Amino acid sequence: MTPRPSVEPVGLDEVGRFDHECGVLIVGYGCAGAAAAYEAARAGADVLVLERASGPGGSSAQSGGELYLGGGTEVQKACGFDDDPDNMYAYLEAALGPNADTEKLRLYCDESVEHFEWFRSCGVQFNHSLYENPTWMPFTEDGLMWLGENAWPYNTVARPVPRGHRPAARGFGGAVLMERLSSAAGAATHPDTQATNLVLDGDGRVAGLVARRYGERVTYRARQAVVITTGGFVDNEEMLAHHAPVLLGHGKVSDGLDDGSGIRMATAAGAATRRMSVVEIALTALPALACRGMLVDGLGRRFINEDVYPGHYSVHAVRHQPGPYWTIVDEEAYESVPEADRWGVLPKHVTETLAELEEALGMPAGALENTVEVYNRHAEKGEDPYFHKDPKWLRPLRSPFAAIDPADGFFGGADRGTGTGARGFTLGGLHTTVDGAVLNTSGEPVPGLYAAGRAASGMHGEGYVSGTSLGDGTFFGRRAGRAAAAE
Amino acid sequence: MTPRPSVEPVGLDEVGRFDHECGVLIVGYGCAGAAAAYEAARAGADVLVLERASGPGGSSAQSGGELYLGGGTEVQKACGFDDDPDNMYAYLEAALGPNADTEKLRLYCDESVEHFEWFRSCGVQFNHSLYENPTWMPFTEDGLMWLGENAWPYNTVARPVPRGHRPAARGFGGAVLMERLSSAAGAATHPDTQATNLVLDGDGRVAGLVARRYGERVTYRARQAVVITTGGFVDNEEMLAHHAPVLLGHGKVSDGLDDGSGIRMATAAGAATRRMSVVEIALTALPALACRGMLVDGLGRRFINEDVYPGHYSVHAVRHQPGPYWTIVDEEAYESVPEADRWGVLPKHVTETLAELEEALGMPAGALENTVEVYNRHAEKGEDPYFHKDPKWLRPLRSPFAAIDPADGFFGGADRGTGTGARGFTLGGLHTTVDGAVLNTSGEPVPGLYAAGRAASGMHGEGYVSGTSLGDGTFFGRRAGRAAAAE
Known part of the structure; x- marks a missing residue:
């Protein structure tokens, strides 16, 4: 076995002069990275986004693009549905449970209408029509769909209201969504750049990071904070074996780059993780x-x-x-x-x-x-x-x-390789506050470090519903961006 | 919520003069601690054991005392059973799986007869008689029992042979076992002493630890290594919620002190964990x-x-x-x-x-x-x-x-409180090598740090059989003790 490259943090004194410098440094340009970049820039920070691939998108761009939103959005109203945050919370606590993160979930539901409006302000369009039937994803341009709200036992704990909001697109809407979000964020981006190690100053504060680009080492100074939005770890077989072996042998829902690099870089610098065994699985x-x-x-x-x-x-x-x-x-x-x-x-x-x-x-x-x-x-x-x-x-x-x-x-073609008819991704990750601050084992913030999206453990318990990963990634990504900019 | 005491590591320079000094410092005097102490002392190390309770024992002493051993022990032979390490391995790989740690399991099976003889050399007696019937624990002094080897599908992957070895005792044998092991180890012990933080030197090497005794801070220098044998985390509700929520609300198999303190102390110092969601559950x-x-x-x-x-x-x-x-x-x-x-x-x-x-x-x-x-x-x-x-x-x-x-x-009385009829304990923990070296996120050893028993992730996959926790704790505890003494 070839030894893996070390992800251990590097001391500030080992770096010397940094190649690049910014205020808020965001690692990974999927939906959480875009949301964090948007808000950090809006709060006045000098934002830079690193992305391993050649441009924004990540696994978010390969997704269906559903957003789990409710509490009384314009689309819900136009389709004749009466919703409120408590009703939304009651459903999600059951559907994302048992053991959903009630603090994160409460905020998510209370501010869901505002979050919906934020998507619209970013240029995401939602048609005012409902797709009625059970499906993974309709191949229509309907803006609303059911995501289990009308099924037992969920219809006994909350008034059934559809909350699957779909960007106007035929079929997979993730690419359209990411195009809009990254355009709205408009952040300076270094593509083809893979972050490898955090840089810590003498007080243990995250001061930047070391990356690789085309085989060269590049260093980044972050004056305010680093925000990790690198995604989950379904593409890292060793991490799956350590933490979520139920997914071994099944197909993957990812862009192929969800290898847990951000989670590993952060835990090496003292970050704690949470619910690393929780996964979403989709059977065809x-x-x-x-x-x-x-x-x-x-x-x-x-x-x-x-x-x-x-x-x-x-x-x-x-x-x-x-x-x-x-x-x-x-x-x-x-x-x-x-x-x-x-x-x-x-x-x-x-x-x-x-x-x-x-x-x-x-x-x-x-x-x-x-x-x-x-x-x-x-x-x-x-x-x-x-x-x-x-x-x-x-x-x-x-x-x-x-x-x-x-x-x-649904996933027929892609899954014939594994033959199990199932594909999944991971929901566990870094332990964060509702503002995205990454916590250490003692429950104290790792200074200068934030995370959101599937690199973090979000509002999910042991359950999952479509649109709650893009939803949680953008919602808490925005909060992380604002908090990082306030450092 | 009152803030928890910090478990972050302390710098060597912050400690100054240590109150106590030894070669190999072992934290926790259950079965893994006793096994580590025994071998470290035998290898010539100056050993000291810290224990939170007033004496040796831990959760091991409250257990049934079954030891999962085989491959052709004297007891098996006397009872007329023909076993070998490959046959034992085939059963355990299935019964402790899926996803058992094959490297640890292979060693455990290959050296099981030697390990059995080690127990005997420590004064543990096993009667040469078999208890035939299915049970959690026989209230006889029979030295051998079935632990599922003769049940489908396990009887199709390995030749059915009983491997539950029982110290001669009526009913619960854990107390007798721990009395023998701690006597054989004969290690100097500081009771009523709770380790709280590891001490790291300037190179990140574990140099000792800080503890509390009767409310006072006490410091320990370990010239060679620290071995963490503090047990699992079933008594820590917050850790259960973060990592193994399936046990929330059920009863606990522990001495009440399995609060994950060693796991937390070590992860704060850079240690990685593995399989934190895996648990054993016993229904009455x-x-x-x-x-x-x-x-x-x-x-x-x-x-x-x-x-x-x-x-x-x-x-x-x-x-x-x-x-x-x-x-x-x-x-x-x-x-x-x-x-x-x-x-x-x-x-x-x-x-x-x-x-x-x-x-x-x-x-x-x-x-x-x-x-x-x-x-x-x-x-x-x-x-x-x-x-x-x-x-x-x-x-x-x-x-x-x-x-x-x-x-x-079986657990009737104790479980009426929870009403679920189920009790459990945790099997996930620190990521270790077969010699007990604790690994960091990069897969490199944390210098000077070892672990065994339920503070570590052992040979278990997602399954469990009686006697494999005492078995793995003592077997890899011995290896950790030897490796620590060689530092």
């Missing part, structure tokens, strides 16, 4: 098909109401059920999904009987027969006493039956 | 009853073969299934457990029909009826196609039925 299973039939595990057991936010059934499956996972539908369910919403997914197995299907899938004899018998018996009465799926999706399944391969669907 | 459900009936979750679903090591069904339940958990038996199953093995547990509900029972337990109508129907249909044929319980435990369950409360049983 198509929500439109799943909610009309059932999701089962490798033993043919149903395990969740299929109309939840698809990230919830994905995490539940991969974390808690033995694989492989299958969507079981009948002909009527399959045919009732508009062809455009099937994304080219075809059944892997079609059989007349469940006995044939369970045999084809390698399940215990009688497993699917039993699961479907129980499901049908209750569905006849419009009930789902185990998981409480919305009655509108409940209907007895009748022969012929089909099994949909979980490796087909 | 009695194995003797569970394997004769079935374990079900809050929805009345069976989820595992009940003849696995009880820690496996406990972790599976608490991590993966909705509670509350119940043991369902019929009259014949209950009566067939010898009264001495029932530990006073009485059924909470007894009913003629499963419909009455599922109603009493608040389960969906038909849930238990369905589960028992499926179980019975296969049990008639001596089969368990879902979970492969040993046919010797398979028998259709017949009216009358009973539900056993999971809060009754």
Whole structure:
């Protein structure tokens, strides 16, 4: 094994004269970096952003671009929905839980309308129309979508209101979003520059950093603060093995550069981490098909109401059920999904009987027969006493039956490599205050160091909903930028 | 919130003259501390052990005292079992996995017979007799017990051989074990002394530590090394919330002092951690009853073969299934457990029909009826196609039925407070080499710092078996002691 390059901090006296100098130095130009740069510059700081890639974007630009916003935004109102911060908080505390960060979450919900307006001021457009159906991401330009708010048990803890805000774009909106945010931030940027070590002064204060550009060492002095917005660590197999092994072997949701470099650089300088094992996992299973039939595990057991936010059934499956996972539908369910919403997914197995299907899938004899018998018996009465799926999706399944391969669907192409049909990213990271100050093991700030986005542990507990990573990254990125500029 | 005392390291120049000095300074006198002290002294070092409590013991002394040993020990041979290190490794890699530390595990298995002999040389006695039945801990003086080796799927990856070695004691053997180990180590000890901060010299080398005794500050110089054997962090609610929230609200397996102080002191000095979210959980459900009936979750679903090591069904339940958990038996199953093995547990509900029972337990109508129907249909044929319980435990369950409360049983009394029937401890900790050297974020040793026991991440992946924590703590404690003495 070749030794990894050291990420240990460098003393100010070892650096001598710095190659570059600025007020607030931001490391990583994804959504959190853009938000921090925007606010730091607006507060009058001399801002410089370092980015490993050749320009802004990061994993944010490869995402769907959904933003989890609410509390009564213009889009919600225009679509006829009445929301408020407490209602939003009640949903997110449950959906991002258990053990969501209540302090961060409270702020996020209380100021969500303002945050929505900030996106608009940056030039992000949201159409005033709702996409009604369960999906990972609609290929329409609708500005609003449901993200599990109307599914049990969440519909029992908060008034169901959709909060998935979508930048006007067909399909993936992350690129448009990042184009707008980086334009609005307008920060001076050093691309192709990889930060490697923090520089500490004699009092342990972060004074800048050492980077590499085209193999050359470059040094940066930050007079006010360094803000780490480098993303998570799903691309670092060793860190996954140490902290989040559940993702080993699955696909990755990233731009390929989420290698935890910022987290490592900061922990080497004394920063504490939090919730390093928490991850988001997305199973390719198509929500439109799943909610009309059932999701089962490798033993043919149903395990969740299929109309939840698809990230919830994905995490539940991969974390808690033995694989492989299958969507079981009948002909009527399959045919009732508009062809455009099937994304080219075809059944892997079609059989007349469940006995044939369970045999084809390698399940215990009688497993699917039993699961479907129980499901049908209750569905006849419009009930789902185990998981409480919305009655509108409940209907007895009748022969012929089909099994949909979980490796087909939303991430189909990219996932054939791993074959698991699942992709994920990490949610744990540096321990920060609501203003992005990075804390050490004793709970004291590491002077001069801030972080936001997936390099930090944000408002998430053990759950996740689309739009809360871009949402949390930008919201707390903005706060970190303001606090850094005030140093 | 009152600010916590700082655990940040102190500079050598801030200390001035040390109150005490030694060669190898060991922090914490549980099993890992005793093992480290033994070997360091044997290698000629001037050893001193600090202990917060009034004497040696720690959580080790409160444990059952089981030691997971094998590969062909004298006890195994005397009981007629043929084992070898590869066979032991195959079982543990599966049972402590997924993602066990293969390097540590390989050494542990290869040298297990030697480690067994070391215990004997310390005066620990093991009787040459086997306790046959599934249990958390037999109240006999048998020297050997099964720890899941004969249960599916483990019996398919390794030849089933029992490896639970028990010091001769009725019931809990931890106190006897620690009495022997601390006597054998014979180390000079400063009791009632709580280490608070490491002392670093100008090169970042650990040179000693600062402690508190009866409210006074005391300083210790360690000429060779400091070895941290302070235990895990189950008693630190804030650390649990940050790293292992699954244990919040459950009972604790500890002496009440496992507050992560050593882990925090070391991370503040640059140490990296590993697998901080991994825990062991013990559900009180009695194995003797569970394997004769079935374990079900809050929805009345069976989820595992009940003849696995009880820690496996406990972790599976608490991590993966909705509670509350119940043991369902019929009259014949209950009566067939010898009264001495029932530990006073009485059924909470007894009913003629499963419909009455599922109603009493608040389960969906038909849930238990369905589960028992499926179980019975296969049990008639001596089969368990879902979970492969040993046919010797398979028998259709017949009216009358009973539900056993999971809060009754092994940990009954202690757990009534939490009401969850589950107790646990943490398995994550400092990142160490096989010789106990503590590594920093860059993967380089923190000079002069060693760790073992539950303050370190040992050979465990995400699984656990009784005796592997005392086993790993002593085995790698010995290696850490030797390496520290060689500094």
